Amino acid sequence: MAEYQVNKGIGRSPEFKGLKSQYLFIFAGGLLALFVIFVVMYMSGIDQWVCIGFGTISASALVWGTFRLNARYGEFGLMKLQASRNRPRHIISRRSFHRLFSATSKKRSV
Template sequence: MEYGINKGVGRSAEFKGLTAQYLFIFAGGLLAVFVLFVVLYMAGTDQWLCIGFGLAAATALVFFTFRLNAKYGEHGLMKLAASRRRPRYLINRKNVYRLLRDRKGKEAGHA
């Protein structure tokens, strides 16, 4: 089977409804699940336990990735990360008189 990635001019990549950074989350998550599966199997964990873990983790990854895509949209995760880095409050410890005086000086052309 061959799946094409739909991409128009100036649009972000889209695959099966996943857009932008969700493709990287999805691919990286599946790779991490596979590596964890191999590590567990090589460590001697029961084969059926490894298969069950792999299926459950991959199913959860698919579910949560599509849920994030539907909830936040193409640029939503970047906006969420940016809003978390923005300060909640701006604190200005100057008194009101000094703020007004400094503002008048700048308007009058003083540096």
């Protein structure tokens, strides 16, 4: 009797040709946007060779850039990079230096 592994991809991020998770969505969204731009350019009457050249060059740049980001930052690297940019660089405290380290007692009002 043969044993089959069922659902062996559960819990793993989606992957296609080495692109993982967010890069896969950037890649697909970018190609879709380039296709729409290509169609708009062609329908507006621009020469077809200009449209094909633009589409080829920009799609190549998108593929190269997406795979470069994937190799450079890894699966969760872009989210980590964005989170590091959004964190505060300095904590601002308006208290005097002496009050930061001295014990303060709170007055209770009845």
